Amino acid sequence: MSDLENFREETRYWLAQNCPPGARGVGQIPFGSRSIELEPDTALWLTRMADKGWTVPTWPKQYGGAELDRDQYTILIDELKRIEARTPLTGRGVNYIGPTILELGTDDQKQRWLPQIARGDGGWAMGYSEPGAGSDLASLATKAEKAGDNYIVNGRKSWTSDATHCDYIFVLVRTSPDKPKHEGISLVLVDMSQQGVQVEPIRLISGVSPFCETTFDNAIVPVNDVVGGVDRGWTAGKRLLQFERSTHAGINISGSQGGRTEESKIPQTVKSYVGMSAGRLADSALRDRLVRHDMNSHAQRVTQRRAIEESQARAPGFTSSAVKLTNALNIQEGDELVMAAMGSRGMAWSESQTATEDEIKTTQSFLYNKSLTIAGGTKEVQLNIIAKRVLGLPD
Numbered sequence: 363m364s365d366l367e368n369f370r371e372e373t374r375y376w377l378a379q380n381c382p383p384g385a386r387g388v389g390q391i392p393f394g395s396r397s398i399e400l401e402p403d404t405a406l407w408l409t410r411m412a413d414k415g416w417t418v419p420t421w422p423k424q425y426g427g428a429e430l431d432r433d434q435y436t437i438l439i440d441e442l443k444r445i446e447a448r449t450p451l452t453g454r455g456v457n458y459i460g461p462t463i464l465e466l467g468t469d470d471q472k473q474r475w476l477p478q479i480a481r482g483d484g485g486w487a488m489g490y491s492e493p494g495a496g497s498d499l500a501s502l503a504t505k506a507e508k509a510g511d512n513y514i515v516n517g518r519k520s521w522t523s524d525a526t527h528c529d530y531i532f533v534l535v536r537t538s539p540d541k542p543k544h545e546g547i548s549l550v551l552v553d554m555s556q557q558g559v560q561v562e563p564i565r566l567i568s569g570v571s572p573f574c575e576t577t578f579d580n581a582i583v584p585v586n587d588v589v590g591g592v593d594r595g596w597t598a599g600k601r602l603l604q605f606e607r608s609t610h611a612g613i614n615i616s617g618s619q620g621g622r623t624e625e626s627k628i629p630q631t632v633k634s635y636v637g638m639s640a641g642r643l644a645d646s647a648l649r650d651r652l653v654r655h656d657m658n659s660h661a662q663r664v665t666q667r668r669a670i671e672e673s674q675a676r677a678p679g680f681t682s683s684a685v686k687l688t689n690a691l692n693i694q695e696g697d698e699l700v701m702a703a704m705g706s707r708g709m710a711w712s713e714s715q716t717a718t719e720d721e722i723k724t725t726q727s728f729l730y731n732k733s734l735t736i737a738g739g740t741k742e743v744q745l746n747i748i749a750k751r752v753l754g755l756p757d
């Protein structure tokens with residue numbers, strides 16, 4: 363038996379023994395928040411996987427990982443999927459700031475932050491966007507001024523998802539206002555339990571939302587919590603964005619989620635609404651769209667695998683933008699298809715006598731997924747990156 367076959371067998375055995383029933387199938391997935399209570403099996407699964415180093419399987423052992431190589435990682439993901447085990451830990455800790463610290467942090471930062479992130483001890487929010495800085499992120503105005511061994515942070519960040527349940531936030535701040543705008547930015551780590559950090563949820567037209575606005579009023583950041591160097595935050599911040607985009611794309615192998623793409627349920631759903639005639643989907647126009655979507659989905663899954671295999675790091679660079687964009691467009695295309703098949707049943711927003719719970723969820727996810735071409739950088743921004751950085755077209 364080859365080493366990899368051995369690894370598969372041992373992994374399969376270990377997972378069968380250690381993955382509790384309540385951690386399989388649809389259910390709770392932790393992102394490290396200390397204020398969200400975990401169900402017993404979710405908590406047990408997280409502890410066992412963290413002890414094994416499999417919440418961050420590719421990280422070095424000294425920082426809480428298991429040092430799996432790419433092939434072993436792929437086997438682990440396959441085996442998790444085989445028994446429908448949920449990922450033990452997700453979020454901006456293991457997927458965004460963790461791998462950024464691993465690549466660009468100091469030894470001290472790695473020792474202080476990474477083992478804690480790997481155990482899911484603390485949820486992380488992301489403080490990039492501001493009222494006047496979205497796509498043009500380098501226009502950000504939140505500032506950090508040095509005072510002895512600390513930086514004092516003042517400003518306002520918008521769309522900080524999940525911030526009400528987070529314990530830490532990584533923030534892009536302006537440390538040198540006199541330098542050209544891309545050169546005076548730093549990436550800092552902020553403890554959200556201090557008085558100088560205030561979080562307000564943002565209500566949307568649909569009611570509750572995970573969005574928040576986070577205000578910094580003389581918030582304190584120790585000087586040794588600047589990641590990637592003072593005034594070097596544009597480089598560190600962009601690398602973090604690649605980790606974010608590759609997570610959206612399913613090709614970030616920092617945590618235990620990369621490559622866990624599910625088989626699409628769309629053909630089944632469409633068939634259940636449109637019906638069959640002579641062994642084929644009754645509506646020929648929808649049939650064409652469904653076939654095209656199925657082919658696109660397959661191509662997307664193969665591309666994700668290839669991107670993981672070809673990347674020399676835990677997430678690729680500019681390729682992330684391309685795979686993130688095609689992933690989002692593919693999901694939206696599938697949603698449109700399901701909506702077309704459902705007709706008026708796809709209009710249900712909240713409980714009604716005619717709509718089932720599944721139908722309401724389908725409509726809500728159709729609406730939510732519209733944000734996939736905005737979050738983590740808009741479709742147009744990704745197209746600009748692909749044009750300039752992947753295709754080498756002139757600025």
Ligand SMILES: Cc1cc2nc3c(=O)[nH]c(=O)nc-3n(C[C@H](O)[C@H](O)[C@H](O)COP(=O)(O)OP(=O)(O)OC[C@H]3O[C@@H](n4cnc5c(N)ncnc54)[C@H](O)[C@@H]3O)c2cc1C
Pocket residue numbers: 487488489490491492495496497498519520521522523733734736737738739740741742743746
């Ligand atoms: C679900 C979701 C979660 C989010 N979570 C977070 C979070 O946790 N933390 C955080 O910091 N931010 C978060 N954001 C914010 C997100 O990063 C921004 O919405 C995004 O970067 C776009 O910025 P904007 O909304 O200011 O739009 P704008 O930048 O104002 O863009 C408006 C429109 O102009 C287009 N446009 C702008 N510039 C160009 C250009 N140069 N070329 C072509 N077209 C252009 C855009 O594509 C867009 O269509 C989240 C957003 C969403 C939808």
